Amino acid sequence: MELSVQDREYMCSGHVGCPGCGAAxxxxxxxxxxxxxxxMIVPACCWSIIAGPYPQxxxxxxxxxxxxxxxxxxxxxxxxxxxxxxxxxxxxxTWAGDGGTFDIGFQALSGAVERNEDFIYVCYDNEAYMNxxxxxxxxxxxxxxxxxxxxxxxxxxxxxxxxxxxxxxxxPYAATASIAFPEDLVRKVKKAKAVKGxxxxxxxxxxxxxxxxxxxxxxxxARMAVQTNIFPLYEVENGVRYTINYMPKGYLVREYFKLQGxxxxxxxxxxxxxxxxxxxDWELLxxxxxxxxxxxxxxxxxx
Amino acid sequence: MKKVVEGSHAVSEAVRLCRVQVxxxxxxxxxxxxxxxLSEFCSDGSLNAKFLRVESEHSAMAALIxxxxxxxxxxxxxxxxxxxxxxxxxxWASGARLPIVMAEVNRALAxxxxxxxxxxxxxxxxxxxxxxxxxxxxxxxxDTTIQAFRLAETVFLPVMVVLDAFFLSHTYEPVDIPDxxxxxxxxxxxxxxxxLDTAHPAAFNQxxxxxxxxxxxxxxxxxxxxxxxxLEHIEGQFQSLFGRRYGALEAVQCDDxxxxxxxxxxxxxxxxxxxxxxxxxxxxVGLLKMRxxxxxxxxxxxxxxxxxxKLAVVDRNFSFGACxxxxxxxxxxxxxxxxxxxxxxxxxxxxxRDVTTDILEEIYWTTKTTAHxxxxxxxxxxxxxxxxx
Ligand SMILES: Cc1ncc(C[n+]2csc(CCOP(=O)(O)OP(=O)(O)O)c2C)c(N)n1
Ligand code: SF4
Ligand SMILES: [Mg+2]
Numbered sequence: 238m239e240l241s242v243q244d245r246e247y248m249c250s251g252h253v254g255c256p257g258c259g260a261a262x263x264x265x266x267x268x269x270x271x272x273x274x275x276x277m278i279v280p281a282c283c284w285s286i287i288a289g290p291y292p293q294x295x296x297x298x299x300x301x302x303x304x305x306x307x308x309x310x311x312x313x314x315x316x317x318x319x320x321x322x323x324x325x326x327x328x329x330x331t332w333a334g335d336g337g338t339f340d341i342g343f344q345a346l347s348g349a350v351e352r353n354e355d356f357i358y359v360c361y362d363n364e365a366y367m368n369x370x371x372x373x374x375x376x377x378x379x380x381x382x383x384x385x386x387x388x389x390x391x392x393x394x395x396x397x398x399x400x401x402x403x404x405x406x407x408x409p410y411a412a413t414a415s416i417a418f419p420e421d422l423v424r425k426v427k428k429a430k431a432v433k434g435x436x437x438x439x440x441x442x443x444x445x446x447x448x449x450x451x452x453x454x455x456x457x458x459a460r461m462a463v464q465t466n467i468f469p470l471y472e473v474e475n476g477v478r479y480t481i482n483y484m485p486k487g488y489l490v491r492e493y494f495k496l497q498g499x500x501x502x503x504x505x506x507x508x509x510x511x512x513x514x515x516x517x518d519w520e521l522l523x524x525x526x527x528x529x530x531x532x533x534x535x536x537x538x539x540x
Numbered sequence: 541m542k543k544v545v546e547g548s549h550a551v552s553e554a555v556r557l558c559r560v561q562v563x564x565x566x567x568x569x570x571x572x573x574x575x576x577x578l579s580e581f582c583s584d585g586s587l588n589a590k591f592l593r594v595e596s597e598h599s600a601m602a603a604l605i606x607x608x609x610x611x612x613x614x615x616x617x618x619x620x621x622x623x624x625x626x627x628x629x630x631x632w633a634s635g636a637r638l639p640i641v642m643a644e645v646n647r648a649l650a651x652x653x654x655x656x657x658x659x660x661x662x663x664x665x666x667x668x669x670x671x672x673x674x675x676x677x678x679x680x681x682x683d684t685t686i687q688a689f690r691l692a693e694t695v696f697l698p699v700m701v702v703l704d705a706f707f708l709s710h711t712y713e714p715v716d717i718p719d720x721x722x723x724x725x726x727x728x729x730x731x732x733x734x735x736l737d738t739a740h741p742a743a744f745n746q747x748x749x750x751x752x753x754x755x756x757x758x759x760x761x762x763x764x765x766x767x768x769x770x771l772e773h774i775e776g777q778f779q780s781l782f783g784r785r786y787g788a789l790e791a792v793q794c795d796d797x798x799x800x801x802x803x804x805x806x807x808x809x810x811x812x813x814x815x816x817x818x819x820x821x822x823x824x825v826g827l828l829k830m831r832x833x834x835x836x837x838x839x840x841x842x843x844x845x846x847x848x849x850k851l852a853v854v855d856r857n858f859s860f861g862a863c864x865x866x867x868x869x870x871x872x873x874x875x876x877x878x879x880x881x882x883x884x885x886x887x888x889x890x891x892x893r894d895v896t897t898d899i900l901e902e903i904y905w906t907t908k909t910t911a912h913x914x915x916x917x918x919x920x921x922x923x924x925x926x927x928x929x
Binding site: 273274275276278285286288289290291292293294296297298299300301302303304306307309310311312313314315316317318319320321322327344345347348351352 | 561562564588589590592593594595596598599600602603604605606607608609610611612614628629632736737738740741742743744745746747748749752
């Protein structure tokens, strides 16, 4: 029987991430889908630590650690070198956090995608700068506490929509994925691997430490983010063809928020407002996918 | 073959002859001509390289860090603001022991905007672990670029080939362009000690705690310390193939000199004329050209200057709150010698202001007639009073 997610491991046990780290789960599944002919470019992020200190390595593929803001550019250089050496087989992957993607690395990412560099850019999103101790990023959602948005200064700005920013580049393939939906994730990674040019995967990766929640909730929270439409699963081909991969069952965002310490200060009115925002975003996505609200469309059910 | 070429293009020709495999660059005056010609070479097939037209100098260097880590020969060129923007990555390139070669055309830093020559941009990067070689003319720029790849790939350190804006980068001179076969003999294909390889997966540049970091830094310094001797060896081979040699330093009439003028870059050519003139008048004057600035050639410098009574160091650069940077380093190099020359520092030609023979002569006579340096740096050629707005 062929397994939908292969049993071979490219990530060793004993990595130094926190218990329940979504970023570690994400890497494990992505490498299972990509296999050994892969090179990982890792700008500064929690994965700079998870990957292990000299002389150890958590991964069974080459890892090039690089400066925080350089994910798109370093991968372009690695790809160019492999091309000139005649290696068309190896997949070059940038593996960056949300800070390295949405913020400081956005210029290099945008440049690489505009040049349609042949690589996969993975952003594992834990919605803050976790490596430096939970500071806000432009991926931190509305309502969240972080160490730089404490007390009454909780973040009152929307999360940047990174996939739409990449879609505006007419990127050949962009998709969201979640650690709670490994088969969908693995399918998307394999699909991305087969596409030529720039590919972007936005992976929801829960962070028990930064989100102030028990580690055993990591996968459950990730599943709820999808079920509540907070993090819809969808893919966009060539910047125009949208496919929504999961249709929600009508869960309310409140359920998701109340399990996480980072949202505990929110009032009922705040939660009501956030529900409105999530509904708006979802309807916008449905329109882009050509699905009328409530109707069936190009939907792949996956649970 | 002799050709009349622009200084910038002498560098481009060298890069072509060195069969560079990945080039990544971003435009900035006065560097741009170097990479424009390289784009032409890539497009007409005379150079088989990947040319990455990145969105900033920062990404230009980052891309080369990626490419060199994957084991290919790499080149970029920049100036001033572009070099400053790369700063963090300069440390990455050297720390990762990548033999990247970069042409750096000295240009003043803003504000105000100034595209003319000034060495403060490259000298401000002196602590980044890059070898720095300063060129006097177009032939030297071409030859130094070829030598730079060999040097970089021997000691596993990045090399900056430094050229004066306009006086060198945009001036046409007759240049001997070597044969490809000879360059191939001098510079074999790049064989990295390690590179990204899926058959031998390893982690590069990873977390390096206090128990290992210091030894890694010491290795880098060992490579730096080896570089002057390696350069000398490489130059020996270069000379036998091409008939030219420059040295880390060049001493002109220094053996019996009481006063030695110390210069770098194109000011050296002007100074050569002055030394001839003063010698004809019976002055015991010499000239020391500094070509290698990093690693700093301590021993070679001492051998050349310890017999003199005074050094007059001409700096087309400045470290604010201190003094001219060559003067500063030369003072530090000599300070433990029981008998050493007095070091007079002069700052001239900032932001591309012309450094004429008259100015250099003024520097010489001031040095001769002043018993002891009155300050760390004397600014010469300042307009008094400052020009009205
Ligand atoms: C130029 C630069 N600025 C700041 C830092 C410090 N820094 C390292 S990782 C990091 C945050 C990374 O956040 P993110 O990309 O979201 O990854 P995470 O740690 O959350 O996994 C910061 C601010 C750095 N390494 N380089
Ligand atoms: S802080 Fe969060 S992202 Fe970082 S290792 Fe811990 S759980 Fe993972
Ligand atoms: Mg993060």
